[in-house]
Amino acid sequence: MTQTPLLSVRDLRVEFPTRRGILKAIDGISFDLKEGEVLGVVGESGAGKSITGTAVIGLLEPPGRIAGGEVLLKGERIDNLSQQAMRKIRGKRIGMIFQDPLTSLNPLFTIGEQIIETILTHLPVSEREARERAVALLEEVGIPAAADRLNAYPHQFSGGMRQRVVIALALCAEPELVIADEPTTALDVSVQAQIIRLLQRVCRDHGTAVMLITHDMGVIAETADRVAVMYSGRIAEIGPVRNVIKAPRHPYTVGLMGAIPSLTGDHDRLTQIPGTMPRLDSIPQGCAFNPRCSLVMDKCYRERPDLVTAGESRAACWKVSETEEAAG
Amino acid sequence: MTTPTHQPATEPVVEVTGLSRTFDVSKPWLNRVLERSPRALLRAAKDISFSISKGETFALVGESGSGKSTVAKMVVGLLEASAGEIRIDGVDMRSRQQAGVEMRELRRRIQMIFQDPYASLNPRWRVDRIISEPIRAFRMESSEAAISKRVGELLELVRLHPRDGGKYPHEFSGGQRQRICIARALASKPEFLVCDEPTSALDVSVQAQILNLMRDLQDEFGLTYLFISHDLAVVRHMAKRIGVMYLGRLVEVAESRTLFKTPKHPYTRMLLEAIPDLEMTGKPRRPVEGEIPNPINPPSGCAFHPRCPLANDRCSREFPQFRQVGDTGVACHAVEEGRTTV
Numbered sequence: 001m002t003q004t005p006l007l008s009v010r011d012l013r014v015e016f017p018t019r020r021g022i023l024k025a026i027d028g029i030s031f032d033l034k035e036g037e038v039l040g041v042v043g044e045s046g047a048g049k050s051i052t053g054t055a056v057i058g059l060l061e062p063p064g065r066i067a068g069g070e071v072l073l074k075g076e077r078i079d080n081l082s083q084q085a086m087r088k089i090r091g092k093r094i095g096m097i098f099q100d101p102l103t104s105l106n107p108l109f110t111i112g113e114q115i116i117e118t119i120l121t122h123l124p125v126s127e128r129e130a131r132e133r134a135v136a137l138l139e140e141v142g143i144p145a146a147a148d149r150l151n152a153y154p155h156q157f158s159g160g161m162r163q164r165v166v167i168a169l170a171l172c173a174e175p176e177l178v179i180a181d182e183p184t185t186a187l188d189v190s191v192q193a194q195i196i197r198l199l200q201r202v203c204r205d206h207g208t209a210v211m212l213i214t215h216d217m218g219v220i221a222e223t224a225d226r227v228a229v230m231y232s233g234r235i236a237e238i239g240p241v242r243n244v245i246k247a248p249r250h251p252y253t254v255g256l257m258g259a260i261p262s263l264t265g266d267h268d269r270l271t272q273i274p275g276t277m278p279r280l281d282s283i284p285q286g287c288a289f290n291p292r293c294s295l296v297m298d299k300c301y302r303e304r305p306d307l308v309t310a311g312e313s314r315a316a317c318w319k320v321s322e323t324e325e326a327a328g
Numbered sequence: 329m330t331t332p333t334h335q336p337a338t339e340p341v342v343e344v345t346g347l348s349r350t351f352d353v354s355k356p357w358l359n360r361v362l363e364r365s366p367r368a369l370l371r372a373a374k375d376i377s378f379s380i381s382k383g384e385t386f387a388l389v390g391e392s393g394s395g396k397s398t399v400a401k402m403v404v405g406l407l408e409a410s411a412g413e414i415r416i417d418g419v420d421m422r423s424r425q426q427a428g429v430e431m432r433e434l435r436r437r438i439q440m441i442f443q444d445p446y447a448s449l450n451p452r453w454r455v456d457r458i459i460s461e462p463i464r465a466f467r468m469e470s471s472e473a474a475i476s477k478r479v480g481e482l483l484e485l486v487r488l489h490p491r492d493g494g495k496y497p498h499e500f501s502g503g504q505r506q507r508i509c510i511a512r513a514l515a516s517k518p519e520f521l522v523c524d525e526p527t528s529a530l531d532v533s534v535q536a537q538i539l540n541l542m543r544d545l546q547d548e549f550g551l552t553y554l555f556i557s558h559d560l561a562v563v564r565h566m567a568k569r570i571g572v573m574y575l576g577r578l579v580e581v582a583e584s585r586t587l588f589k590t591p592k593h594p595y596t597r598m599l600l601e602a603i604p605d606l607e608m609t610g611k612p613r614r615p616v617e618g619e620i621p622n623p624i625n626p627p628s629g630c631a632f633h634p635r636c637p638l639a640n641d642r643c644s645r646e647f648p649q650f651r652q653v654g655d656t657g658v659a660c661h662a663v664e665e666g667r668t669t670v
Contacts, residue, residue: 044531160619188391189558191619193602215531218604245606259536261565263588263600264607269543270536270565276501277531 005032012069023280027233040224047230058086092122095170099182101162105154112150122173137168160191232288239313249315340379347376347412372398385553387567395576439513443525445505449497456493462516482511503534575631582656638662
């Protein structure tokens with residue numbers, strides 16, 4: 001029996017109309033997210049990972065728009081909902097954690113006011129219950145003396161503490177899914193480890209699924225169950241995290257893994273992917289990775305590859321298709 | 329690659345002794361008088377000593393607020409030191425008595441690469457003007473033709489096209505801009521480069537290109553690097569010796585391999601524990617405690633003691649001196665006493 005996935009993205013396309021033509025930021029991506037699962041979305045800047053997150057939660061900045069495809073939450077379409085209906089889902093059923101905890105908290109309101117307001121908006125509780133719940137949440141995310149800290153303003157917290165508050169805020173209405181966009185990028189290494197662990201723990205305790213958007217493969221390796229590698233608005237490879245990291249199939253993933261300096265091995269040189277990610281107005285014909293790929297073939301310049309099953313992963317690459325076919 | 333040796337093999341090019349820098353972050357005079365608040369001093373760097381030999385890469389790692397960039401700025405002379413000495417080839421950088429010409433020659437030999445390639449290039453200047461500025465400033469070439477030939481060579485050196493000289497910085501990607509910054513730094517034929525987080529603003533695949541380029545240039549010109557970064561993996565890849573900083577102090581200095589294999593200072597061990605594990609060994613990690621304290625009011629004794637699993641009374645009272653333990657220099661009472669539990 002196949003369960004309805006919690007979140008299902010089908011052939012999603014996002015466009016930005018500009019004076020010089022339409023830019024395709026996301027060009028046909030599909031993935032599923034099961035209940036309680038952690039899906040990592042990695043890619044370099046401009047790959048479209050953040051746009052994917054904001055499209056799912058319906059916060060695309062105009063003129064960006066969803067040009068095609070569907071986003072389904074438990075089988076119901078949410079991409080075509082009105083602003084009003086979407087507001088009921090946002091915060092209640094899908095929580096969001098942004099990169100910069102300073103800009104995602106209102107500097108003019110105390111932490112308590114912000115959490116209590118969110119709880120009252122989404123849950124049928126009294127103000128007193130909301131306050132108790134806020135304290136319990138802050139304690140859960142590891143803020144000492146939570147009851148006193150309710151009256152503190154965001155600037156009175158350190159970066160790591162602020163991100164803890166943002167996590168509490170995202171979880172306060174018991175959402176089914178949390179979209180975390182680079183939740184640890186603005187933090188120091190030692191604090192980053194704490195926040196990852198915290199996010200992992202509270203989401204496991206609450207049974208919340210997480211879409212974790214990051215550029216850091218290490219963070220993905222530590223937290224995610226599955227990972228989608230994005231390149232130029234498409235998914236290059238998607239699969240269980242161990243397979244993608246240990247035995248990547250797509251040449252881009254291979255290059256990406258080799259480019260990360262290792263903490264254990266001794267390499268004189270890092271694997272180098274020549275060039276950079278193409279700009280949105282000049283995405284190459286065929287496979288978008290073809291100018292940088294070392295295994296490029298004729299076909300790669302003509303036709304765009306779709307995801308094909310390769311072992312437990314799926315990769316969008318003609319070379320992978322070829323080897324898979326040969327292997328039968 | 330040369331085989332690592334424990335002591336600098338050749339004469340040190342750069343010698344830093346007891347370098348300190350204090351910033352006055354007090355409120356304005358009137359506020360201090362009315363609110364009776366005392367002067368507030370921030371010790372960004374305190375008593376930093378290290379040496380770098382020719383052709384070597386020495387790295388400083390630490391989290392934000394550890395003072396690594398302050399040290400970098402003092403070494404190139406962008407920031408005056410409050411105390412301490414910087415000697416480049418035996419010449420004291422601070423001595424004002426030095427003849428102007430000699431000082432000028434010394435400055436030519438030290439260049440810097442900054443973190444943000446967007447902010448460190450003048451957006452209104454064409455790339456050839458940016459790169460030729462040091463050549464003109466140090467009067468390294470006599471004719472315009474020679475200057476433009478040299479600019480072309482420099483662009484090729486950083487794997488750009490000589491034609492790119494006619495473009496403006498905004499026409500380049502982040503990685504290409506960092507290449508332009510490197511070309512500009514190399515224009516004065518320096519021997520010593522201070523690189524302050526040169527790849528933190530870049531994507532992984534571009535970071536690999538820049539790190540490889542920096543190593544190639546080091547081999548080609550025998551450059552000496554002071555490499556500042558918060559990324560331990562990058563530092564391990566680039567540096568032969570590493571200094572770990574915490575709240576303005578050096579807490580451990582060791583050969584790169586030694587540091588990663590047998591970290592001594594509890595802070596270094598904590599940092600190594602904190603790196604996300606890409607190898608997916610699934611080994612349990614000890615949770616990291618606490619956050620970096622405010623540098624204006626650092627903890628007494630050893631600044632790390634509130635977060636340290638090995639801390640005892642002595643650590644909160646007495647400041648640990650920097651000592652040599654085997655091949656590693658470390659400032660920790662617990663290491664000195666051989667204490668492994670509280």
